[in-house]
Amino acid sequence: MAGEAGGGTLSEIHHRAKKLLLSTRDDLERLERLEYSTSTALDSPEQSVSIKTNIAHIQSLCVDMDRLWRSVAAKSQRDLWKRKVEQIAEEADSLKQSLDKYFVRNQKRMTEAKERAELLGRANGESAHVLRIFDEEAQAMQSVRNSSRLLEEASATGEAILFKYSEQRERLKRAQRKAFDVLNTVGLSNTVLKLIERRHRGDKWIKVKVQVKEEFARAACINFSGG
Structure with a gap:
């Protein structure tokens, strides 16, 4: 018979840990799908915190199971429970690593989004300045064209007067x-x-x-x- 702890027998704790592990894996996969569904997806704090809490609970259950399997009398049963507990612990560690990577990616996205917003703000200000410069240049060019047209008209008038005078x-x-x-x-x-x-x-x-x-x-x- 499997040993017991304050939270139940080894078999009961393993059952709870296995069940919690499966639901936590599903939650993490759902969170990652949400992450990759859009390039601008940001962290869902409640869900990520819940996943982190569940992983910590699973690791705590693994500590209890690690103590219990050592008290199993039969060596064959002891070795079996050892492998089962190690498997749960390894899967919990894998989930923790995946969640940590998710946090890193999410932090990177948030930093990039902030930098884009700052660049966009500066670009908008610089764009307004550039547009103002283009407006001033356009006005200057229009003035030059107007002056050139006036000079052409004056020159044409002078040429006409000289032509009339020459005719006379x-x-x-x-x-x-x-x-x-x-x-x-x-x-x-x-x-x-x-x-x-x-x-x-x-x-x-x-x-x-x-x-x-x-x-x-x-x-x-x-x-x-x-x-």
């Missing part, structure tokens, strides 16, 4: 050439034209002098008649 000069030159051609056609030269112009001015002054003399004569006659 050409028309004046053509008119002068045409006048000289006409004068040359009737046999007049520049010297003759100057003489005609001088004679015309002289005739005008003669007329003025005659008119002045006539006015003086008329005034003298009036004064004489009145005397």
